[in-house]
Amino acid sequence: MNKPIRRVSVFCLLLVLALMIRANWVQGVDASALNANAHNERTLIEAYSYPRGDIIVGGKAVTKDLLVNGNLYKYRRAYVNGPMYAPITGYSSQVFGSNLLENVEDPILSGNDPRLFFRNALDTLTGKQKQGGDVVTTIDPKVQQAGWDGLQGKKGAAVALDPSTGAILGLVSFPSYDPSTIAGANGDANKAWNALVGDKTNQPMLNRALRQTYPPGSTFKLVTAAAALENGNITDINAPTDTPDVYILPGTNNVPLPNEAGDTGCKNASLNTALALSCNTVFGKLGAEIGGARMLDEAQKFGFNNSSLTVPVGVTGSNFDKGMGQAQTAQSSIGQYDTRATPLQMAMVAAAIANNGSLMQPYLVSQERSANNSVISQWSPKQLSQATTPEVAAQIQTMMINVVQNGTGITAKIPGVTVGGKTGTAQNGVNNSNNPYAWFVSWAKAPNGKQIAVAVVVEDSDTARGDISGMHLAAPIAKAMMQAYIGG
């Protein structure tokens, strides 16, 4: 019987060998795929087993980590002034994932960034708890607060930039939500999430400043003006243009381009006057004369049609159509038709003009730091493009100052400070059936050298339709934000 017994021994050894091969396969070859599986709760348990790093605004953390010692997770994310900073921080939830800075800066905040490897290794050796690094934002809390206060009871967004660097000083979206309410893994968080996602009228989780595009309306005339001046269609901003009282869109069967402000003063108005009065006829005709291709080129220099911009949070691309006919180009040149822009995009237009034509890349994160405050990365301002020449920028600045001094932007005037602006009232819905969007884009330069560029859009409000205009709704908010930054 010994021969079969020996064979049975070999067979039993083979069974054990097969198990060992399988164990090596699962724990070696398959391990990384298993660890990365979305349903493997270990990833989240690990992520919330130590405090995340903080997102810092104006030297103070707007995030914190609560030691909850829950069943699965040790810590839970919470937010200071959550609704106001939600468009910046985003949320970090144990159930619903994360977005915005919490998502994009996760490697630093979680401490898993390769640049933190040495520090982590040291912590492991010394037995210290792992800690995430901090993310320092460019947000100015006063500017943010001013925009937030201004938008209360309305629906819209406001973005403020430092024109000389591109630093984002304010990023407001209203209505908003408190990311603390959806951070946990419990029934309350579930309810809060369902309520937020289900609120289709207010869309509190929509980041209107970065992720929503609106027809820019008359504020787009700044781009058209830049194109006209660069292209030589206009050589003197105060010389009268050849504009009829009623401008018929070229190539159409007697379709006029109406002036929102009435027809007074727009006939043959100079560029300066046309901007102050926001004459659709003048800018529509100019756009058609400049041509679609040249207008597209100008819009792109100001940042349109770029869907890959990150600040480092991804920004939805603004749109200026390609290959349009003359009529569409005319409409697009006054910010209608298919032209759409994010509030950030319009703030970039104002910033480029204020910064003598140089468009700086907008950025939200100035520094990434390790847990012991050593700087891992420091943003150095860089130019995104030369949107227009310094000469043209200077001429548009003059005109924008005129808008605030004598035109539709008078509500943004700040004593002792040079302010330039442009209002906009964009049509919304078929045949303008919905409340129009009220825009205001502006910049301010203080004697002490501080600069700020702002774009505000108000979607909708309780105010009666006739009253809605950039002048009354958006400009005061922009003014408050500019004042908060430069004083006066």
Added chain:
Amino acid sequence: MTATESPVVTVVPQGAPNRRNTELSLLVFAVLVPVLAYAETGLALDGRLPAGMLGYGVGLGAFALLAHLAVRRFAPNADPLMLPIAALLNGLGLVFIWRLDKARQLHPNYPAAENQLLWSGLGIALFVAVMALLKDHRLLQRYTYLSGFAALVLLAVPAFFPDRASDFGARIWIHLGGFSIQPGEFVKILLPVFFSGFLMVKRDALALASRRFLGLYLPRGRDLGPILVVWALSLLILVFETDLGTSVLFFGIFVVMLYVATERTSWVLFGVLMAGLGFWAVARTEGHVRGRIHEWLHPLTTGAGTGVGQIGQALFALGAGGALGTGLGQGHSWLIGFAAKSDFILGTIGEETGVAGVTAVLLLYGLLAERGLRTALAARDPFGKLLAVGLSAAFALQVFIVAGGVTGAIPLTGMTLPFIAQGGSSVITNWALVAVLLKISDLARRPAPGQLLQPETVR
């Protein structure tokens, strides 16, 4: 004590030392390693040495010493490796069960380590009892048919007990008051006894009276009877108790023992073919078995609103362990949930000690099985040989069935990892199994005396 006059052909070097001291020193390690593991788990979980450490260490040491003394007294020439390996596995199992007891995330989580320690004590008691009362393993031969009958009854009993939701499909438990017993475990010893006795008588008929066909010896129709009966029985277990593991185990033991008894490869082919056909047929019709196969093929699919299933969680645990593991007490294998301490305990071993720990445990099992088979080689009587092969193969097959299921190599079946997993029936059965193997090895390794107990026919 010289070997020259021995008429018996054995592979045991005559007059070799009996290795009892080797066993004792190995036992020291077998106790020390779990105690240190216990300390490390406590330090990792609570930052201090566990309060019960002294009691646990002393208790484990006392168990080991008791077993050792029993071996010294009643089986002085027994194999020196089996007892330390069993003690080490049992001790490690206690540590892992205690570690999972501490996982407050596991719901519902009843403390099981103390119970398991109690069962281990009972197992040791049974071990000592077998050592003392079973003078000679050949005595078991007398109970061949009684064993067979008892095995049949024990296998059938759970099917007549009411189904319980907590049993998750498989009906292999008997619930008596607060206790639950898994009678299938005891059958693991009874069936090899029955098969050994039966095959010893029948093996010549089965081996020789066969027809040659295509180079294979095919058994005669009337000799097919026993194998058909066992085959049918294993399928009945599968259908009525939906217990794939026990079914495969019993049929496997039978085929292995039949092969060893007759030395006919054709029996193996025939058996594997029958098993394959039978299981295929049952798998097609039985929803429970089909579900298990589906889980095995797609372990990472998720149910509605829930995460992956248990096999998926076990794979996650193994993957999280990687090469060296997270360290004792520092894994999250409680995510496996129900049965984390019993059928799925290998997941915890894999996560907290890595592939290194899993390999070590598998090698220990392999070593134990091979020592048993070595005993079978050395045994001088055919009954002892068959019994040792049957018990060792049962052990190896059970390890393969449960570890293969947890690692996703084969469909999962409800079975416990011998000695390590939580389960009273399993622990005491395995201690008894090792005791019987030790008794056989004692006789096999006993230096041939001037006169044998009885004349033997050894081929």
